[in-house]
Amino acid sequence: MQTDLFTFFNPSEPCAEQGGPLQGKSFTIQPNMSVCDWPTEAGSPALKKFVAIEDATVIERLKKAGAYLVGSTCMSELGFGLAGDTTGKVIAGGLSDMALMMDMMGEVRIAAARERVFGFKPTNGIISRFGLIGLVPSMECFGVLAKDPTLIAAAMGVMTGQDERDFSMDETEPPSFDLTDSEKLSIRTMGIIRECVDVLEDTVMSKFKTDLEKLKTWGFSIKELSLPDFDLFRTIHQCIGSVEASSSCGKYDGVRYGHRCHQAKNWNDMYLKSRAESFGTLIKSYLFQGAYFQFQNYDAFENAGRIRARLAGDIHQLFAECDVLTFPTGNGHTADPKTSNQVSDIYDELALTLPANVLGIPAVQIPAFSADGEIDPGLQLMGPRFSDARLLATACRLSRSVEGGR
Numbered sequence: 060m061q062t063d064l065f066t067f068f069n070p071s072e073p074c075a076e077q078g079g080p081l082q083g084k085s086f087t088i089q090p091n092m093s094v095c096d097w098p099t100e101a102g103s104p105a106l107k108k109f110v111a112i113e114d115a116t117v118i119e120r121l122k123k124a125g126a127y128l129v130g131s132t133c134m135s136e137l138g139f140g141l142a143g144d145t146t147g148k149v150i151a152g153g154l155s156d157m158a159l160m161m162d163m164m165g166e167v168r169i170a171a172a173r174e175r176v177f178g179f180k181p182t183n184g185i186i187s188r189f190g191l192i193g194l195v196p197s198m199e200c201f202g203v204l205a206k207d208p209t210l211i212a213a214a215m216g217v218m219t220g221q222d223e224r225d226f227s228m229d230e231t232e233p234p235s236f237d238l239t240d241s242e243k244l245s246i247r248t249m250g251i252i253r254e255c256v257d258v259l260e261d262t263v264m265s266k267f268k269t270d271l272e273k274l275k276t277w278g279f280s281i282k283e284l285s286l287p288d289f290d291l292f293r294t295i296h297q298c299i300g301s302v303e304a305s306s307s308c309g310k311y312d313g314v315r316y317g318h319r320c321h322q323a324k325n326w327n328d329m330y331l332k333s334r335a336e337s338f339g340t341l342i343k344s345y346l347f348q349g350a351y352f353q354f355q356n357y358d359a360f361e362n363a364g365r366i367r368a369r370l371a372g373d374i375h376q377l378f379a380e381c382d383v384l385t386f387p388t389g390n391g392h393t394a395d396p397k398t399s400n401q402v403s404d405i406y407d408e409l410a411l412t413l414p415a416n417v418l419g420i421p422a423v424q425i426p427a428f429s430a431d432g433e434i435d436p437g438l439q440l441m442g443p444r445f446s447d448a449r450l451l452a453t454a455c456r457l458s459r460s461v462e463g464g465r
Contacts, residue, residue: 064145064154066090067098068130079125080213086121087155089146090131091138092201093190094118101192102134102143105311105337107318115190116225117159117201117218124217129155136339137194139304140405141166147174150204157205157214163195164296164405165388165412167202168424172388172437175426177208177454181215182444183419184229187222194307195300196227198416208423208454212236215447234448244452248280249440250381254289255411260391263436267387270438273428274385277460284377284384291366292413293406298352298363299417301402304342305349311337340400348402371418378443383450386411388424388437414441421447423454428461 062068067090088094091101093111100106114122122128133145138161146160151174160167162180171178180202193199201218203211216236221228238244251271259267271281313319313333320336323329338346352360377384392407406413415422421442427435442450 064132064149064152065130066100066133069128073127079123080217081121082125084126084156084210084213085129086126086214087129087132087146087149087158088118089134089138089144089160091134091161091192092118092131092159093192094128094131097131099192101138102136103338103342105137105308105317106192109317111190113190116187116222118190120217120220121214126157126214126217132158134160135166136342137192137304137308138163138166138199139194139342139345140164140408141170142341144170146170146204147176150174150176150206157203157210160202160204161191161193161199162202162416163193163199163300164409164416165422166409167204168388168412168422168437168439169409171204171424171426172435175435175437176204176206177211177426177458178202178204178424179208179211179215179447179451179454180415180422181219181447182229182234182421184227184231185219185233185445185447186215187218187220187225187228189222189224195303196307197303198296198300198419208451208458209238212238212448212451212455215451231445234445236448236451238448238452238455244449245456246279246382246449246453248282248381249274249383249385250282250284250377251385252284252286252289252377254286255386258290259387263387263389263391266436267438270428271385277457281385282381284380286373286377288366288370288373289414291370292417293410295363295367295370296413296417297348297402297406298360299367301345301349302352302360303349305346305353308338308342308346313337341402341405344400344402367417370414374414374418374420375443382442383446383453384441386439386441388412388439391436412439420444421450423450425454425457428457 093115099111135142146158147170167178219233318337320332425438
C-alpha cells in the first residue's frame with residue numbers, strides 16, 4: 060500500500076457480512092467527507108485535528124451495500140482545484156475499486172482524465188450532501204472515479220435517494236441506474252459547441268477531432284451547435300463560487316471547532332489571528348474575491364445569477380437538438396501546485412468542465428480512445444438534468460467499443 064497517497068487508513072478489517080450490490084468492492088474518500096471517528100481536516104489548517112462524529116449519508120449507504128472503506132486520500136485545501144490530490148492515482152494504481160471526490164469545478168473529471176479512468180459528476184441534488192465539508196454549495200456534489208463505468212452506475216444506484224438531513228436535495232424522483240435496457244438508454248446525437256472548439260489549443264484540437272471521427276465510426280452523429288456566451292461560464296462560476304465560498308468559510312472562526320490561535324490578547328484578536336492562520340494563500344485569494352462581490356459589488360453577483368439562469372435556458376435549447384454535448388475534458392493547461400497561487404490558474408485548467416457545475420447537470424469523463432503515450436485531454440459528455448443513466452450507459456458502450464477495437 061502506498062501510504063504517501065493516503066492521509067488515513069481504515070484500522071478495521073474488511074467486513075464480509077451482509078450482502079449487497081457492492082459486496083466485496085472497496086472505495087476511498089477525500090478527508091472532507093465525514094466518517095465517524097476519522098480525521099476530517101479537508102486539507103485545511105482551518106479544520107486541524109477535527110474528527111467527524113458521524114458518517115455522511117453516502118458513507119452509510121455504501122457500507123450498507125457491502126462496500127469496504129479503505130481510507131482517505133490526499134486533497135487540495137477545501138477541495139479547490141487539484142493541488143496535491145491523489146484520488147486519481149489511487150484508482151489508477153488499483154488500490155481501490157472506486158473513489159468518492161467532491162466535484163465543484165470539474166475536479167472529478169480532470170483527475171480521471173489525468174489517469175485515463177472514468178469520472179462521473181451526477182445531477183446536482185440527487186445525492187445527499189449531508190456530511191460533506193463543502194465550499195460552493197450550489198455547484199458542488201459527490202462524484203465517483205473508477206476504471207469500470209458499470210461500477211460507477213452501481214454506486215450511484217446505492218447513493219441516490221432522498222435524505223431528510225439535506226434540505227437542498229431535489230424533490231424529483233432520481234433516475235434509475237439500471238443499465239440493462241441499453242437500447243432505451245441509447246444516445247444517437249452528440250453536439251459540439253463551436254465557440255468552445257474554436258479556442259482549443261492545436262494539440263487538444265487534433266486529439267478531439269480524432270475522437271470525433273471514432274465516435275462517427277461507432278454510429279454516433281456529430282452536430283455542430285452555437286452558444287455565443289460560452290465563455291461566460293467561467294466568469295459566472297468565479298463570481299458566484301467565490302461569494303458562496305466566502306459565506307461558507309465564515310464558520311471557521313476558531314471558536315467551535317478547528318484551528319484556534321492561542322497567542323492572542325483578547326477574543327477579537329483570537330478571531331482575526333485564527334482566520335489569518337486557517338487558510339492558504341490560494342483559498343484566501345478566492346475568499347477575498349467573494350467578499351468583494353458581497354460587500355463592494357453586489358450588483359455583479361446579482362447579474363451573475365441572472366446570466367446563470369439565461370445560460371441554463373440556452374443549454375436547454377441545445378439539448379433539443381442533440382442528446383448530449385461533448386467537449387475535451389482538459390484543455391492542455393495544467394496548474395503547477397508548487398509555483399501557482401493564482402485563482403486564475405485553477406480556472407484555466409478546469410475551464411471546460413465548469414458548465415456542468417454552473418448548471419447542475421450530469422457529466423462523464425471517458426478515457427483515451429487512442430494508444431498509450433499520446434496526449435490525452437480526455438472526452439467529456441454532458442447531458443440534461445436527470446440523464447445520468449444515459450451518460451453512464453454511453454460510457455459503457457464506448458468502453459466496449461474501445462476494448463473491441465484493440
